[in-house]
Amino acid sequence: MDKKELLMAILVFLENKKKFNERIKLLLNTLQDNEVQLKAIVDFNEIIHAGLVFAQEHHRHIWKFDRGGIFWEHDVPTMDDSRFKEKFRLDRRAFKKVCEKVKSIGKMDSNMRRCISLEKRVAIALFSLGSAAEYRTVASLFGVGRSTVGEIVIDFCHEVCGTLSDCINAYPPHPQELRRIVEGFKLMGFPQCFGAVDGCHIEVQPKKVEAIDYYNYKGWYSVILLASCDQRSKFTYINIGSTGRNNDSYIFERSSLKKFHEHARIFKENSEIIEGINVPVLLIGDSAFRLSHHMMKPYPYGVNQSPVEKHFNYRLSKCRRVIENAFGQLKARFRKVGRGLQVAPKNVNIIIRACCILHNFLKIENDEVFPAWIQEAAEDERRHQPNHTTRLGENDQTATAVRNAIAMRFQNGTNYVTYHEVLMDVDEVSSGDNNGELVDGITGDNGSGDIVTGDAAGTDGGNGSNVDDDMS
Known part of the structure; x- marks a missing residue:
């Protein structure tokens, strides 16, 4: 058994200790007349194996809330260039360049769940800045949480101000x-x-x-x-x-x-x-x-x-x-x-500055x-x-x-x-x-x-x- 499986089992055990103990008790009661099988179940490796089976059965329920947004995965790939620019306020070529410039906001997959891809993060930020929609509407469209949208927008703006600041020089x-x-x-x-x-x-x-x-x-x-x-x-x-x-x-x-x-x-x-x-x-x-x-x-x-x-x-x-x-x-x-910033006052300056820098970047492009x-x-x-x-x-x-x-x-x-x-x-x-x-x-x-x-x-x-x- 490798360290990754062992870590997952331990985390699942701590998160679901009560259910796990009930399952072990049930197995012990069933096998209490059979000493040989009892020793096998008590063996540490068998307990870990039981934990892994339990983790696989409940993995999605524990680590990710299932959301229904399919806009980015299904609708965007079929868009023509004009509609893509209408939605994200820039063309595909410029979109790819922006992704290259802000690639440090990308995340890595963890043992628990898959991350939101860099391209999707940039798309969420640009869609949020380019439309008057509330964050909850954007969240529903992209299948993420409302707070996640806010975090992505601010991370994106900070990165734009850091990597594209030469556009105002x-x-x-x-x-x-x-x-x-x-x-x-x-x-x-x-x-x-x-x-x-x-x-x-x-x-x-x-x-x-x-x-x-x-x-x-x-x-x-x-x-x-x-x-x-x-x-x-x-x-x-x-x-x-x-x-x-x-x-x-x-x-x-x-x-x-x-x-x-x-x-x-x-x-x-x-x-x-x-x-x-x-x-x-x-x-x-x-x-x-x-x-x-x-x-x-x-x-x-x-x-x-x-x-x-x-x-x-x-x-x-x-x-x-x-x-x-x-x-x-x-x-x-x-x-x-244009419609007014309904965000925390501490985030106003960074959003306006990022939009000005992107304005210049797209002028250059x-x-x-x-x-x-x-x-x-x-x-x-x-x-x-x-x-x-x-x-x-x-x-x-x-x-x-x-x-x-x-x-x-x-x-x-x-x-x-x-x-x-x-x-x-x-x-x-x-x-x-x-x-x-x-x-x-x-x-x-x-x-x-x-x-x-x-x-x-x-x-x-x-x-x-x-x-x-x-x-x-």
């Missing part, structure tokens, strides 16, 4: 990458731009004692994803976890993103002279941000606004739309984020979002995004000189707009995250002069050069 920028992004925005209509910045509120369910910090002025609980992206709507920086009571400008002013653009020499070394003004590589944002020499925003709206200012606002809005598209695509592909997903997400949008405006920075002479120089270049006929602008008008207008409202680049600042500041945002978590966690 624009800071500090490599000179070649910087030139590629700047040239991309130049083709879209705005010079010297390295990224479009904005914030997105994501609905959460905080603890009662912390709820007031998460309550935004639109009347719901949220955390904020502040991000910048390139001309392809690929994230170059993310800051996750600031509470809903704060605004985009407050978070940006305390982020490592601002520090990069203030202190990194590469942005100044690649400056360009525009209308006699030295213009560094900069960011663009909406009216919620403070105007500075490294952050361009629209001119404040006015009744008698000049054509130069209107044209500048239009150009900036056209290019800034890529960050709205990025948020729209993120929430369309990962409906768990050219696995694009279906337009129908974006349309469905827009129709299913339940919450309106909070909007803030500020006039901070309007008196900054250096910043206004940079903005005026760019505006004058537009006025003087230097035309960067190509067919990319036309494509954005036709194809991307519905993929943003502005709930159908007019964007600031066309309407400008609303003229209210409101200056909204937060007081509980905390600081960056410092866990990466271009991925910040704010645990406030």
Whole structure:
């Protein structure tokens, strides 16, 4: 008898000691008149053999609860490529690559039961993130426990953040990458731009004692994803976890993103002279941000606004739309984020970060979002995004000189707009995250002069050069 069989017998004996003793007593009573057979039964090996027989008869009942889900084993293998992508939000080729990247979440079969395969674990995680279904629904579909689904999703997200974190690696920028992004925005209509910045509120369910910090002025609980992206709507920086009571400008002013653009020499070394003004590589944002020499925003709206200012606002809005598209695509592909995260507050940041990384990974793999997903997400949008405006920075002479120089270049006929602008008008207008409202680049600042500041945002978590966690 090998050690494996001996261990199983011992475990079964301890688990079912009472039943086992009753069976032995029955055998002893039956054979008490036969001394020879009695000695044989009392022999240790015979007792172990009896235990093994008992274990085989009750093995499934003891170690595994039989569930009826057959979706992964029977339905998925027969799916065509389009339906597979509809269910798991990526194509089969990308699915295999993700499995290779997160293979450490796989488990080994034990002596007691078979494990859930790596591919099934990845499928459970992607299906959970890509649909608005509750964990109990996913559990029933895949034939696993509800708690198992939650554990798999968190394990998967941690592994994605560990093995695919290089998918968000624009800071500090490599000179070649910087030139590629700047040239991309130049083709879209705005010079010297390295990224479009904005914030997105994501609905959460905080603890009662912390709820007031998460309550935004639109009347719901949220955390904020502040991000910048390139001309392809690929994230170059993310800051996750600031509470809903704060605004985009407050978070940006305390982020490592601002520090990069203030202190990194590469942005100044690649400056360009525009209308006699030295213009560094900069960011663009909406009216919620403070105007500075490294952050361009629209001119404040006015009744008698000049054509130069209107044209500048239009150009900036056209290019800034890529960050709205990025948020729209993120929430369309990962409906768990779009519909609101009904998970423990401690797991919110890791799930959002993993979805952002997967968004970039699939961009790199050219696995694009279906337009129908974006349309469905827009129709299913339940919450309106909070909007803030500020006039901070309007008196900054250096910043206004940079903005005026760019505006004058537009006025003087230097035309960067190509067919990319036309494509954005036709194809991307519905993929943003502005709930159908007019964007600031066309309407400008609303003229209210409101200056909204937060007081509980905390600081960056410092866990990466271009991925910040704010645990406030």
